Amino acid sequence: MAHGPATLADGWxxxxxxxxxxxxxxxxxxxxxxxxxxxxxxxxxxxxVIRAELFQPGMQxxxxxxxxxxxxxxxxxxxxxxxxxxxxxxxxxxxxxMIGAPDMALPRMNNLSFWILPFAFAILTSxxxxxxxxxxxxxxxxxxxxxxxxxxxxxxxIFAIHIMGASSIMGSINIIATVMNMRAPGMTYMKMxxxxxxxxxxxxxxxxxxxxxxxxxxxxxxDINFGTSFFDAAGGGDPVLFQHVFWFFGHxxxxxxxxPAFGVVSQIIPTFSRKxxxxxxxxxxATAAIAFLSFVVWAHHMFTVGMPIAGELxxxxxxxxxxxxxxxxxxxxxxxxYKGSLTFETPMLFSIAFVIxxxxxxxxxxxxxxxxxxxxxxxxxFVVAHxxxxxVAGAVFSxxxxxxxxxxxxxxxMYNETMGQVQFWVAFIGFNxxxxxxxxxxxxxxxxxxADYGLQFADWNMVSSxxxxxxxxxxxxxxxxxxxxxxxxxxxxxxxTWEGAEGLEWTVPSPAPYHxxxxxxxxx
Amino acid sequence: xxxxxSNRRVVVKSLFGAAGMFAFAIFVLPPMYDLFCEITGLGxxxxxxxxxVDVRVDTSREVRVRFLASNNASxxxxxxxxxxSVVVHPGEPTEITYFAHNVTDQDMxxxxxxxxxxxxxxxxxxxxxxxxxxxxxxxxxDQADLKLVFIIDPDLPAGVNSVTLSYTIFxxxxxxxxxxxxx
Numbered sequence: 021m022a023h024g025p026a027t028l029a030d031g032w033x034x035x036x037x038x039x040x041x042x043x044x045x046x047x048x049x050x051x052x053x054x055x056x057x058x059x060x061x062x063x064x065x066x067x068x069v070i071r072a073e074l075f076q077p078g079m080q081x082x083x084x085x086x087x088x089x090x091x092x093x094x095x096x097x098x099x100x101x102x103x104x105x106x107x108x109x110x111x112x113x114x115x116x117x118m119i120g121a122p123d124m125a126l127p128r129m130n131n132l133s134f135w136i137l138p139f140a141f142a143i144l145t146s147x148x149x150x151x152x153x154x155x156x157x158x159x160x161x162x163x164x165x166x167x168x169x170x171x172x173x174x175x176x177x178i179f180a181i182h183i184m185g186a187s188s189i190m191g192s193i194n195i196i197a198t199v200m201n202m203r204a205p206g207m208t209y210m211k212m213x214x215x216x217x218x219x220x221x222x223x224x225x226x227x228x229x230x231x232x233x234x235x236x237x238x239x240x241x242x243d244i245n246f247g248t249s250f251f252d253a254a255g256g257g258d259p260v261l262f263q264h265v266f267w268f269f270g271h272x273x274x275x276x277x278x279x280p281a282f283g284v285v286s287q288i289i290p291t292f293s294r295k296x297x298x299x300x301x302x303x304x305x306a307t308a309a310i311a312f313l314s315f316v317v318w319a320h321h322m323f324t325v326g327m328p329i330a331g332e333l334x335x336x337x338x339x340x341x342x343x344x345x346x347x348x349x350x351x352x353x354x355x356x357x358y359k360g361s362l363t364f365e366t367p368m369l370f371s372i373a374f375v376i377x378x379x380x381x382x383x384x385x386x387x388x389x390x391x392x393x394x395x396x397x398x399x400x401x402f403v404v405a406h407x408x409x410x411x412v413a414g415a416v417f418s419x420x421x422x423x424x425x426x427x428x429x430x431x432x433x434m435y436n437e438t439m440g441q442v443q444f445w446v447a448f449i450g451f452n453x454x455x456x457x458x459x460x461x462x463x464x465x466x467x468x469x470x471a472d473y474g475l476q477f478a479d480w481n482m483v484s485s486x487x488x489x490x491x492x493x494x495x496x497x498x499x500x501x502x503x504x505x506x507x508x509x510x511x512x513x514x515x516x517t518w519e520g521a522e523g524l525e526w527t528v529p530s531p532a533p534y535h536x537x538x539x540x541x542x543x544x
Numbered sequence: 545x546x547x548x549x550s551n552r553r554v555v556v557k558s559l560f561g562a563a564g565m566f567a568f569a570i571f572v573l574p575p576m577y578d579l580f581c582e583i584t585g586l587g588x589x590x591x592x593x594x595x596x597v598d599v600r601v602d603t604s605r606e607v608r609v610r611f612l613a614s615n616n617a618s619x620x621x622x623x624x625x626x627x628x629s630v631v632v633h634p635g636e637p638t639e640i641t642y643f644a645h646n647v648t649d650q651d652m653x654x655x656x657x658x659x660x661x662x663x664x665x666x667x668x669x670x671x672x673x674x675x676x677x678x679x680x681x682x683x684x685x686d687q688a689d690l691k692l693v694f695i696i697d698p699d700l701p702a703g704v705n706s707v708t709l710s711y712t713i714f715x716x717x718x719x720x721x722x723x724x725x726x727x
Binding site: 125126129168169189192193196197200201202227228229230231232234235236238239247250253254255256257258261264265268269326328 | 550555558559561562563564565568569573574577578581617655657663712714716719
């Protein structure tokens with residue numbers, strides 16, 4: 021058997037080599053998680069700049085040009101740098117442990133898919149320091165704003181997106197191969213933990229749509245540099261085509277973000293309800309149904325481009341249809357809790373908040389799906405509020421829940437429960453103060469992506485900014501909690517950290533040894 | 545089958561899938577979109593050169609055709625229709641002109657891109673002659689009347705009494721010299 025991983029005691033050189041050349045799924049999972057947290061703080065800092073500028077009407081702190089770069093970079097960094105790599109990190113850590121595999125199926129590719137990411141984000145972030153500034157066209161980078169009128173740095177942005185896409189595709193292939201080929205004997209597909217199920221479906225989505233995003237930015241690249249006219253009306257192209265291609269990627273992308281979050285919550289709620297998950301197979305089918313539907317609803321993001329009424333109706337009804345499998349999932353989570361022996365440790369608090377706030381965000385999504393009403397809501401703060409309820413209270417809350425839930429397994433130390441719960445309440449309250457008022461602002465007609473606003477929007481914007489600062493502070497508390505746990509947490513060696521936890525990851529010692537399941541476990 | 549071999553199969557299949565989706569995005573989606581717009585008449589793109597086959601003129605109906613002109617952001621020419629609107633009978637060929645003046649001191653090439661509202665009438669608006677079918681070069685300081693002959697189809701849906709045709713003129717001087725654009 022190989023010797024253990026290099027530690028700081030072996031010298032810096034050995035320690036750095038360990039992380040750079042590692043093919044161990046736990047190391048790579050850790051790298052992904054720390055990287056995504058760093059990106060989360062950077063994207064959060066951009067958000068703080070935005071909210072500080074919007075604290076009062078008028079221009080206070082920054083110039084509108086820089087504001088536009090902040091909104092764009094906030095979106096790009098949070099989606100591609102924070103949320104997606106965080107869940108890939110969780111997948112790396114947990115999927116082999118959950119299915120009883122010794123490692124991921126393709127460990128070297130795993131190393132590559134992580135280590136190209138820091139370069140992608142170094143390139144993307146460096147554009148902020150270039151002449152003409154960074155991307156300023158919104159994270160959806162609609163043409164011709166991102167082609168004809170883009171800053172010079174757009175080529176760096178395009179290249180960064182290509183690298184991120186390559187990383188995601190490699191990571192997904194790895195997950196698909198691991199789940200298909202490396203399950204412990206006896207673990208049939210319909211016995212896999214739900215986190216594994218949601219991730220394998222997500223991986224298929226990623227393989228299908230990341231190339232479409234790569235195609236979209238490639239067409240932009242050719243329009244800008246090689247004289248083609250995909251999106252340029254002067255040469256017979258059409259900017260609306262860009263929106264179709266983008267959202268053909270973009271809608272599945274939002275499920276790529278949320279499906280693993282569903283998986284995490286489906287692991288945590290049964291643990292703290294001390295009951296098996298209600299309706300396991302309906303959860304699997306609902307996830308698959310959501311993934312399938314995500315491919316046929318993209319144009320609900322663009323009701324205002326001038327579609328025929330039949331198209332609007334189709335996209336409206338198809339979008340509403342997604343509420344059915346999503347409703348099945350929410351029903352199952354609630355029914356799992358029903359008559360369970362509930363306890364409310366930090367992961368459970370975050371999971372319950374997830375169910376409540378995600379459902380809230382789902383309902384505002386239903387409001388937006390009504391084509392006629394969307395004419396009013398389109399591109400207002402109502403949309404901003406909606407997608408932050410599903411992305412932040414959805415994906416980020418579930419990711420935070422996952423960190424508290426599995427942290428004892430990762431580092432063999434228990435976090436401080438009081439500190440965890442305090443962090444939860446600060447995050448929960450801060451989040452709602454930040455984003456609830458944005459619904460009102462949007463319904464009152466405040467458009468998104470502007471550096472300034474009319475006086476009638478002043479009060480709620482101030483409230484929203486205060487909430488955003490509180491929520492930002494909660495993330496510093498999370499960082500503190502994690503570091504404090506790793507350094508000074510109460511050691512725990514129990515295999516089963518949580519009384520009600522089920523699954524193979526709770527049969528290995530805590531902290532999980534560097535190599536696990538070198539002999540496949542027997543799964544009943 | 546060994547795990548290694550089945551892993552390799554998954555990798556190969558997935559990479560093929562990913563490459564296929566990339567090709568789909570670049571080579572299939574844009575033509576599909578154009579085809580869809582052509583079939584539905586969306587996007588207000590008018591058809592190519594039309595040869596009149598129907599000489600039937602429906603004098604019982606009058607349709608007002610309005611003309612608009614706009615310049616793309618970087619286009620310095622003066623560009624405007626010589627008439628704001630005309631009233632025509634469906635089936636009757638009508639000639640109008642757009643005035644263009646290259647006010648710069650450089651020879652330039654332009655391209656006009658049409659757009660028609662309401663969207664669903666694009667199929668009923670025929671152009672037998674149009675400056676928009678070709679590039680329009682103008683030497684420095686030159687001006688020209690650009691000719692357009694159109695026929696409103698007698699089958700124009702009953703509720704439509706007015707049609708607006710808009711041209712946006714683009715500067716394609718660089719592109720016209722660019723070999724890729726000539727492909």
